[in-house]
Amino acid sequence: MKxxxxxxxxxxxxxxxxxxxxxxxxxSVTMPADGVQxxxxxxPGYAKAQAQCVACHSAEYMLYQPxxxxxxxxxxxxxxxxTVFKAPIEDAxxxxxxxxxxxxxxxxx
Amino acid sequence: xxxxxxxxxxxxRLLAAGAGLAVGAGLxxxxxxxxxxxxxxxxxxxxxxxxxxxxxxxxxLIVLSSRPPQLETPWEVFNEGLITPNDAFYVRYxxxxxxxxxxxxxxxxxxxxxxxxxxxxxxxxxxxxxxxxIEVVAVNQCxxxxxxxxxxxxxxxxxxxxxxxxxxxxxxxxxxxLARAELKGAARQVTFNGLDDGLFGGGDFVKAxxxxxxxxxxxxxxxxxxxxxxxxLNGYPVKLIVPGYYATYxxxxxxxxxxxxxxxxxxxxxxxxxxxxxxxxxIEPGTTPAATRPIGRMNVRSFITSLSDGARVAAGRExxxxxxxxDGGQGVREVAYSIDGGQAWRAARLGPELxxxxxxxxxxxxxxxxxxRYDLRVRAWNRSGxxxxxxxxxxxxxxxxxxxxxxxxxxx
Numbered sequence: 464m465k466x467x468x469x470x471x472x473x474x475x476x477x478x479x480x481x482x483x484x485x486x487x488x489x490x491s492v493t494m495p496a497d498g499v500q501x502x503x504x505x506x507p508g509y510a511k512a513q514a515q516c517v518a519c520h521s522a523e524y525m526l527y528q529p530x531x532x533x534x535x536x537x538x539x540x541x542x543x544x545x546t547v548f549k550a551p552i553e554d555a556x557x558x559x560x561x562x563x564x565x566x567x568x569x570x571x572x
Numbered sequence: 573x574x575x576x577x578x579x580x581x582x583x584x585r586l587l588a589a590g591a592g593l594a595v596g597a598g599l600x601x602x603x604x605x606x607x608x609x610x611x612x613x614x615x616x617x618x619x620x621x622x623x624x625x626x627x628x629x630x631x632x633l634i635v636l637s638s639r640p641p642q643l644e645t646p647w648e649v650f651n652e653g654l655i656t657p658n659d660a661f662y663v664r665y666x667x668x669x670x671x672x673x674x675x676x677x678x679x680x681x682x683x684x685x686x687x688x689x690x691x692x693x694x695x696x697x698x699x700x701x702x703x704x705x706i707e708v709v710a711v712n713q714c715x716x717x718x719x720x721x722x723x724x725x726x727x728x729x730x731x732x733x734x735x736x737x738x739x740x741x742x743x744x745x746x747x748x749x750l751a752r753a754e755l756k757g758a759a760r761q762v763t764f765n766g767l768d769d770g771l772f773g774g775g776d777f778v779k780a781x782x783x784x785x786x787x788x789x790x791x792x793x794x795x796x797x798x799x800x801x802x803x804x805l806n807g808y809p810v811k812l813i814v815p816g817y818y819a820t821y822x823x824x825x826x827x828x829x830x831x832x833x834x835x836x837x838x839x840x841x842x843x844x845x846x847x848x849x850x851x852x853x854x855i856e857p858g859t860t861p862a863a864t865r866p867i868g869r870m871n872v873r874s875f876i877t878s879l880s881d882g883a884r885v886a887a888g889r890e891x892x893x894x895x896x897x898x899d900g901g902q903g904v905r906e907v908a909y910s911i912d913g914g915q916a917w918r919a920a921r922l923g924p925e926l927x928x929x930x931x932x933x934x935x936x937x938x939x940x941x942x943x944x945r946y947d948l949r950v951r952a953w954n955r956s957g958x959x960x961x962x963x964x965x966x967x968x969x970x971x972x973x974x975x976x977x978x979x980x981x982x983x984x
Contacts, residue, residue, distance in 0.1 A: 488675070488676060488677060489673070489674060489675040489676055489677070490673070490674050490676065490801070490804045490808050490809075491672065491673040491674075492628035492629070492672050492673070492804050492805075493628065493672070494627065494628070494639070494641065494670075494672065495625055495626070495627060495638065496638070497638040497639055498623040498625055498635050498638045499623070499638070518771070519668045519770075519771050519772070520637065520639055520640065520668055521637050521638040521639040523635065523636060523637040523638060523642075524637055527619060527622075527636065527637075527729075527730045528619075528727055528730065529618065529619060529720075529725035529726070529727065529730065530618065530619055531724070531725055532727050536727050546774075547774050547775045547839050548667075548770050548771075548772060548774040548775040549770070549772040549773050549774030549775075550772055550774075551772065
């Protein structure tokens, strides 16, 4: 097939490949700190979001959503974090967190 | 192709300021601790202000999210060559538990599943030495590339157009590796898992391909990208390459392959990464699809790369416009251009083909007249006759945008 450039088969090519990559060894990286933080708020969900949401992911996930994102979106996301990703969020905290999110980042700003 | 000449003034400022201080850390010396810095850019959509930051093995990129890292390639990179340099290649993770130290020599891939007669493990060294290497130049594009340009807007990762890249991948055919596993007749799908994990044990990023697709000889386990190790954030030491398919299937840090006798329905196959199950993969805004299917092959796209919207062009002399086109693997047959918003079309010149899965360059020239405005549009066709819609299609998850884009310029 034209699109796939098959390398010259055989030992020579393989050995060459091995020689080329053998030095690769290991990689170790240090990740930079979060570039943004949650927006402070007097709403009770702010502290809970700081404890629960940004434990796993940085605040760009909220900050960059389109400002028309409605309450059902934020509700679905918080519930997804609990049910799919097993985030240890108390059921009673869900509406509190959602209220902070939609009023801070969504269409109830 | 890996050398990069900083032509972007924003980048020059960044480098001059020493924004990304490299601090050799760890085994490979790739560690970097970025200084706090406030360089930003602004996308051309509402709420489009983004930080620009330096991540390990990367030049300054547009930060969609810090943790896990999701980094967008600055648009000017696509005008600098058909191959996207490794340090400019976009990054997209789904879970925060990403591996930050990987010993490429000790890494193994476990091959098993209930439709395998002989489960086994394979080391990177065995992968490199015991199979015939193959190579392909292929576009890797996020399903949600350009999501922020949907109208009406949709939620999710708000990418501009830079969640894509084109690289030369080298590795071995998945088919050759699976041949050792003694597949059973009941084999239906193959699942792929990598070293990245959710922090609380849920939502592990696992993807699946049908067995016929997995065994087509093109799906590849790649250990090199553009002639060198894959950057850690792009999947070091081995990444699944699924030419022509959206990047959601290109699993990073590949560590587990299972051949199964069922259709895998983990979260990232259902309900995530699904599209309306109809010909256009689209629905009326605000409605719900009657049925969905997993996202698959990429549609046709084309972009002008040498001019950005709102640019000024020199009046009275020939202006050369360049761009890129690609599709899901048929290959680009034709690119047409219009300078009047889509009224009249002419054929653009096509550059050489680097393979059916690659970006293909096109170009055209026109002579702008003083004071005139030009609405430049380009539209590509692949070898199956598929093309791009003149009006954007819509779907709830914001995947597969491929409308004919408009670049308005003024002659001065």
